[in-house]
Amino acid sequence: MSELTKLTIAQAKECLKNKEFSAVELVEAYAAKMDEGRKYNAYVCETVELAKEQAKQSQIKLDKGEGGNLEGIPLGIKDLFCTKGIATTACSEFLKGFVPPYESTVSAKLLADGASFLGKLNLDEFAMGGSNETSAFGPAINPWSKDISLVAGGSSGGSAAAVAAEMCAGATGTDTGGSIRQPSAYCGVTGIKPTYGRCSRYGIIAFASSLDQAGPIAKDVRDCAIMLNSMAGYDAKDSTSAKVDVPDFEKFLGGDIKGMRIGIPKEYRVDGLDKEIAAYWDKAAEMLKARGAEIVEISLPHSKYALATYYIIAPAEASANLARYDGLRFGNRVDGDTLDEMYINSRTNGFGKEVKKRIMVGTYVLSAGYYDAYYVKAQKVRRLIRNDFMNAFEKCDVILTPTAPVAAFAVGDKSMQNDPIAMWLNDIFTVSVSLSGLPAMSLPVGLNKEGLPLGMQIIGKAFDEANLFKAAYALEEDANFKGAK
């Protein structure tokens, strides 16, 4: 039974087609893993019975030789996606008990393609965080933890942990500054943040509107491609959705990368970069070179401003996006004698510390007297950061960097919690990409000496997920991480 959960989505699809097992059996296999893996606190809401019903419907189609792209495939959904009739909380006290009467476009597309939903996955509250420790449901635990509990990463910690512990065939995540890529790296799984505008944001609880993107977290590159095929696509209900065709991302896998130019940004070789990570970075470049790719040094001169830029823009947009959480029309209201008191009580009670911190920073940088110096300036620098990539992409086709400067750290690591800058530095390799709206993928390439997975990030041109998948597939094959676990 547990063999079923080892299968990738691609393999499971094949097996379902060949009637080696039923869709319901596949759900049951994952359900058993969910029981085993409860200690990872990956799921904040389990919907196994629903998944079985969905699987039954899938089976009917499969029996007829029909079925969608993900027919009968059990997935976990990050609890930031509004799922109709299923509790959606953004892992916040504010929304505990909120059941949306509407479905996000991305999760609707997954359902339309035949997927079944095993449950909602843990995340940092309102997607704000890099360790999944700010969740109102407690932290998601990295399945690679041995004696000490390690963080699963964030904000999509639950998603990455669930995939790593075989508690779902694949999961959805969202990425604003690295929230798909970093937890994927920490948990030794694969995840892609597509180009901004590839996937609809409709129905995804908004954190930072100009940065948020949905994407898959799965066992390998092929599974990510399969899932992205279902998730991506123009949506008229999202005005920032891109009117571009969705190619079959799977067909780029195995493409020859001879002559592909791999950019290595010199500014990312930061002082004190962990030696093991640096070594894997070099090794990854060598592997691609051995396949005929060309390694090119590039420069992204404004990289050092990326964190500051991100931590001005994202909180600014978040401060406005979270203004609707006032306890009046939905969510957990704490009454007061006046309207303002009710707002203050509800929001003080409902929001965690990190969320409050970011709302305050965001409000400050938009306020009179500071708007020009902070927000406008940050948007200008953002343009420069994006220009860096545009210029670099004249010399290369994809860019290779580590995903994170460290491996998964311990839950409750005070040095991280007490030093927000240290926590925020986790995003150093990922935020520039988000600011520029570019697609990027993280895949595991090996273990460090503590036996924890390390990930490499491949960044592509806007809407050029094709080259991303090509390069990533090649690197995945050569790195042979699966063999390492």
Place this chain on the structure above:
Amino acid sequence: MSGMILKGNTGDWEIICGLEIHCQIISKSKIFSGASTHYGADINENVSFVDAGMPGMLPVLNEECVRQAIKTGLGLNAKINKRSVFSRKNYFYADLPQGYQITQFEYPLVGEGAVKIDLEDGSSKEIGIERIHIEQDTGKSIHDISPTKTFLDFNRAGVGLMEIVTKPDFRSPDEAGAFLRKLRTIVRYLGTCDGNMDEGSMRCDASVSIRPVGSSELRPRAEIKNVNSVKFVMQAIEFEANRQMQIYESGGEIEQQTRLFDQTTGETRFMRSKEFAHDYRYFPEPDLLPLDLSDEFIAEIKSGLVELPDAKKERFVQDMGLTPYDATVLSEDRETAEWFEKAAKGHDAKKVANWMMGDFFAMLNEKKITLAESPISPENLGALVELITSDVINGKTAKDVFAIMAETGDNPEKIVEEKGLKQVTDTGAIEKIIDEVIASNPANVEAYKGGKTNLMGWFVGQVMKASQGKANPGVVNKILQQKLL
């Protein structure tokens, strides 16, 4: 010069006033959601998830609202900006579900324009338009259902508004009144707003300051918010100007402030000062793209524009020979203007105008019906005038025919035919009647010949009576003159 001069103890003061008018856009759906704008729906019946500010919801721009605003801009002779940008205006209030209003701040859809107003003394003045932008309306707070609770109706939340900002060109309450009436006429002509201040679909804020006559400084102003009738706007401006004068003359200062108008007392009341003015933290709306309009789009709207009141009035005077007064009255309302044009087509326009402004409007008033409900069609009124012009009937008979038309709706030719009301122009027949009258009234004939020439009217009357009013009075006069020589 139409400005109002306030005579103070220390000297003369003039009023500087600008208006900000919010006009609800006529459209089927709201500006950023598909919910209906239909007035009079049940409470909270026309509220979409987007309007309610639910988690994950996103705005989508309604093209019709953009068209309506462009039409209005063209109607106010204003520049249409090809690029405009939406912004978030952030503040907390129960009637604002998102915690921010989507509006346009730095880059509005419409730029500078001008409107000519006609004043009572016959002069006209040009009022400058600063800008027009489009934005969301808020919901409605209902405070008077309960002593301890406020109830919210979100039907209005998200309805499109055009905010029209004038330059501070008003120098008297009358000018402001004339402008508001003109604006109302224009938007009703265009069909972009119904201009009903009492229903709240057009709301006016007046900014008032004063300065010594001859000075060119601009002193701090008081903004009087949400005044809901033209009369009250005029009252508010006058009261506020006098209030400020009294303060200045007693050595005080005016601080920039917001005030409310109390309809029962006719006074303005302090609401809040500049210090406590909200910091709205405006920033560009990241959920919407900048609005880029093509020349073709604007040209298409321009070519489809109805003829505006000023142009119509001009044409009524120049081409149709109406007096400016009649032209103003008949062009005030598009429905009336078009009715008039139909009636006047092919007939004596001036005569038609006289009939409309006289007997016709009187008839509508008496029956308490609207133009649309008129039993007399415009074509029939025109036909009636034609019968007079071509001497088929005389003026007196026409009034009788009109009265019958008002009851039956029949066309005048039919009535004249059926009732044998054709004017008698046959000189022979008239001569015969005249001879009889002269023969029966020798005393008056003597008196007339003896010098009492005002008896002519009496003679004419007798002939008309004897002919049952059908004789052509002109012919009667002529023959009588000859016979009584």
